[in-house]
Amino acid sequence: MPAPIVLLTDFGHIDPYVGQMKGVLATLAPNSPALDLCHGVRPQAVMQAAYFLNASFMHFPEESIFICVVDPGVGTDRRILCARVANRYVLAPDNGLLMPLLSEYPGASCYSMNLSTFGEASATFHGRDIFCPLAACLADGGTPAELGTPISITELHTPDWIAPVEKNETVECTVQHIDTFGNVVLNLPAIPWLERVSLWSELMLKQSPPLQVIRTTTFGQLPRNTLGCIAGSQGYLELVLNGSSAAQYLKVDLGDRITLLSTFIPADDYSIRNQ
Template sequence: MIFSPRKDETEHRCIGLITDFGLSDPYVGQLKGILAKKAPNCRVVDISHDVAPFNVAQAGFFLAASYEHFPEDAVILAVVDPGVGTDRRIVCLQIGDRLLVAPDNGLLSIAMKQTWKDLRAFDLSRALEAPKKVSHTFHGRDIFAPLIAWLALGGKPENLGKEVDPAELVSHSWANPTITKGQAYGHVLHIDRFGNCVLNLEAGSLGKPESIRMVSPAGGTLAYVTTYADMPEGEPGLLEGSQGFLEIAVNQRSAAKRFGLSMGDTLELSWED
């Protein structure tokens, strides 16, 4: 059995969870039930289960913004898996001692691009062989949960699957914005409950211009500010948000409504360099 625990098991690594399962169905509870059964002494932290359905980019942002806030040996599972049941791989990205596990659909690409630490990647698709019964539509419960429990109890990814070049993992354009002199093409990764629009542009990546013009998909001038209060009430700006990425905001209003922005939108910004 691939996931047989060691008899001298003493490790109890923290587990983090990101899914698009929501909380109105039993899916999260079933996944966590498997974790409680197989790794009862491991702390489980819910990062979010409200990723928009099938939105790999949003999940990738949540993962990249969150993993460094966990213990250095944490194991984090991110399951947004439109290709569940197909031949897509199950992969693990090792950043320092942390393990990030996800389907190989681009979900890991922002975290992989953002880190300064040495990376290792492993193909853990062999985990598909472990369970006696597998639902072809719910690998989160039947494949990923037992795998995560095994890793949290001291299992080593190199003992399950071969190491692969991190550059071979699936990536998408939303993980790789284009920035040139005085111009950037970005992507709206997330819109938070306040209407702030988080972009795939890392904090500081544009320098410190006084103002920025949004060329598309909506026009408008954005003051480059440090805090929300630096903008007059109802006025827009661009600032370095708490998650390490630039965000378009309107003081005490919704930037998404102001500019008609949605998750997945691409936009062009320009400024005097």
């Protein structure tokens, strides 16, 4: 069975944009099923799209082709990239969307696509006019080397939300997603951060006054309306409330910075212990 083409966009389902992309794929790659990863990314929320991609990537079969169109710079001279990661292809604009994924797969290769072959592409809808034809070429056996030129990952756009910032006994992280239940997903992978917090009883949020956070493994273990920290199913640490919205309680939104206070095992010491 041909590998699927997986769509991740901020287009929603009210407008015809997703349907038009699927129509192009049905015409150019009729044997490749088009699967929806998500079209509910908040408009232009590149960080949220990066999280969705990174959390979902390995749940799709090898040779899958991901089309990731959260692209505030559409029509400008920003590059369109094709990465070969863990035997899968990912197409995305060069706006940071790929960086969390590429940081976890150091053996990935990346190419800047040649856009001159697409003629009269709309200046505002590259998802339909460029990304879909590129995906169809890959589905038909084309390679990134035939469609573009190699580019070093160090040359790619790297936003400041990619990595948390450690200082003394604090770590400043970013809210990368708030799910339907109001759980606040931080850009802290559960491994290694869950293991690096050595005194969970002293984990606090740096507010006035600081809020204590209880480590928990399930929602039900938390007393009602008590703030907790959990290793979520998507592989990241989440701030949660049992039966309520942690986001509303903390008054935070996508992109907000949160500072955790605790005693962290230094990164170098953690690496040595786990060699």
